[in-house]
Amino acid sequence: MKHLKTDRVELHLGLEKPIKILHITDIHISFADDRDEEKWLEFAAHRREIFFKEGRRPERDPAGYLMEAMEYAKEFDCTVITGDLIDFNSYANYDAATEILAGKDYMFTPGSHEFCPNNFERKAERWDEMQQLFRGDMEFESRLVGGVNVITMDNSYYVWTQKQFDMLKAEVSRGYPILLFSHVPYDCPFLTHEQTGIVPPEGAKELTVEMNEYIKNQPLIKGIFTGHYHRLEYVQSGYKPHPCYIGPSLFTGCVGVITID
Ligand SMILES: [Fe+2]
Numbered sequence: 001m002k003h004l005k006t007d008r009v010e011l012h013l014g015l016e017k018p019i020k021i022l023h024i025t026d027i028h029i030s031f032a033d034d035r036d037e038e039k040w041l042e043f044a045a046h047r048r049e050i051f052f053k054e055g056r057r058p059e060r061d062p063a064g065y066l067m068e069a070m071e072y073a074k075e076f077d078c079t080v081i082t083g084d085l086i087d088f089n090s091y092a093n094y095d096a097a098t099e100i101l102a103g104k105d106y107m108f109t110p111g112s113h114e115f116c117p118n119n120f121e122r123k124a125e126r127w128d129e130m131q132q133l134f135r136g137d138m139e140f141e142s143r144l145v146g147g148v149n150v151i152t153m154d155n156s157y158y159v160w161t162q163k164q165f166d167m168l169k170a171e172v173s174r175g176y177p178i179l180l181f182s183h184v185p186y187d188c189p190f191l192t193h194e195q196t197g198i199v200p201p202e203g204a205k206e207l208t209v210e211m212n213e214y215i216k217n218q219p220l221i222k223g224i225f226t227g228h229y230h231r232l233e234y235v236q237s238g239y240k241p242h243p244c245y246i247g248p249s250l251f252t253g254c255v256g257v258i259t260i261d
């Protein structure tokens with residue numbers, strides 16, 4: 001681990017044997033090549049410059065950090081990537097992502113940048129294309145790790161689906177302590193969509209409010225981990241009562257290390 005920084009969170013759940021989860025978020029790989037429309041070449045360079053400045057002149061580029069993080073992942077019981085792995089849809093970004101992740105074990109939930117531009121129709125159109133790049137099920141996945149139920153749930157456009165709600169309830173009925181991983185913090189003010197201009201499907205906001213209430217009141221949920229806000233280290237979100245952490249962006253060179261005992 002030559003260039004990576006780590007930020008750490010500990011949870012105490014009374015496990016017989018401690019486990020370690022690597023949390024990677026907001027990589028924002030920004031490449032384009034001659035297979036992509038010409039405008040994307042300039043856009044890619046512009047975006048790389050933005051993340052270089054926002055990341056305070058990091059030593060490596062986002063793809064380099066992801067390679068290093070996936071190597072570091074071998075030391076962990078589970079690796080979870082909470083989205084914005086690519087910054088925009090381009091052939092060059094798809095190639096970079098698939099090459100780095102090939103043969104690696106991880107759980108993945110998408111971010112707001114996996115489906116550009118921001119609208120639900122576009123997201124639906126892009127879904128299969130994105131799903132082919134990553135392992136697992138982007139909408140909802142669960143994995144039992146040392147007695148802890150690690151769950152990824154897509155909320156890249158801020159809302160939940162009925163399928164996710166049903167699947168979460170089914171996981172709760174198994175009785176294991178649960179850690180939830182998603183892209184957007186659950187108390188993000190954009191949940192109203194008023195600032196984003198994205199029009200959610202009918203009933204999605206109401207369902208999201210209902211599911212968030214369920215999550216708040218579910219004692220088996222022991223922690224929530226997200227990204228999206230581009231932090232340099234873990235910050236705790238105001239979403240209560242569970243401990244909720246917004247992870248450090250990998251384009252800044254930092255990964256989250258979660259130890260559970
Ligand atoms: Fe992001």
Ligand SMILES: [Fe+2]
Pocket residue numbers: 084111112113183227228229
């Ligand atoms: Fe995001």
